[in-house]
Amino acid sequence: MSTTAGRKSPRFRAALAAVPAALLFTAGCSSDGEGPGEAAGGVPVVEKGRLTTCTHLPYPPFQFERGGKVVGFDVALVDLVAEDLGVEQKILDTPFENFKTGAFLNSGECDLAAAGMTITDEREKNVDFSVPYFDATQAVLASKRSGVRTLAEIKARKLRLGAQAETTGESYAKSQGFDPVAFESSDAVLNGLRTGQVDAVVIDYPVVQGWLKDKANAAAFVLGENVDTGERYGFSVKKGNDRLRAAIDKAITDAKADGTYDKLYEEWIGPLPEARR
Incomplete structure (x- = not known):
């Protein structure tokens, strides 16, 4: 990824400073703000002075709570x-099925939805998507005692596979002939694996990366x-x-051009893919 040195540092510093200061987290879907407004460039917002984001917590490293704030790549x-619109971000925690x-x-209730969400034809019937901002893959995470590493091995041994409900991981598992145990959140998926409710799970690879940073996991x-x-x-x-x-x-597009995207990727996701180094 090429960068433009003249824009890189100021924008990145501003972005990092804005994350804790601009974040307003509300559990649920109600709003007690001033009502609809308009941001820079005539962009309509559902609450004056704020850009309201619907998400589903937790889904590290994309959005999760840390130190009383919601943080993450998304x-x-x-x-x-x-920042570009001259408003602050407000986050609402909402059920994933609504996306x-x-x-x-x-x-x-919200201006946009950001939840590590895959662009699909089905979803595009109901919403408009931005340009893609992340290429994702699915990963299998299994208990060491299970002795399996692949979906084929899980199927052959008739072990229990888990996935997060209403996600592409669940859809992919079903397309491969599984009837996965569906969990409401990524935390519940991990807990299901920890407690032996399932022997393995299929979920987005960056989520697994985050889990494996914990020594116990x-x-x-x-x-x-x-x-x-x-x-x-x-x-x-x-x-x-x-x-x-x-x-x-x-x-x-600007963040990818000026290097901000890569810095945020390294901060929240991990090392850049070799193709972008």
Whole structure:
């Protein structure tokens, strides 16, 4: 990824400073703000002075709580959008199944959805997506005692496979002939593996990377096969909200051009893929 030195440092410093200062976290979906408003460039927002993001917690390293704040890769990228629009980001924790339908976008609860969400044809029927901001793969994580590393081995031994409900990981498992145990959140997926409810799970690779940074997890579980499903993440907006979608696209494109994206990737995800070094 090429960079433009003249823009790189100031934008990155501003982005990092904005994350804790601009973040307003609200559990649930209610809003007691001033009502609808308009951000820079005539971009409509559901609450004056704020860019309201629907997400589903926790989903590290994309969005999760740390030290009383919601942080992560998605949070940092959306903060760049908010910075460009001259507003602050506010985050609402909402059920993941609503991201398929765009319910909270259509009802005016949120301006955009950011939840490590794969762009799919089904979802594009209900929402408009930004340009892709992350290439994702699925990974198998298994208990060491199970002795398995691949989905084929799990199937052959008739072991229990888990996945997060309503995700592409769950869909992929079903497409491979599994009836996976569905968990409501990524934390629940990990807990299911820890407690022996399942013998292995399939979930986004960056999530597994984050789990394995914990020594206890690394001692108990083993990373199995990586499955390239061609998935790409995007932020979604209400159908027809072209001004906000264009603002999100610009923030992502600028961040990739000036080096900010790579720095945030290394901070929240890990080492850059070899193709981008």
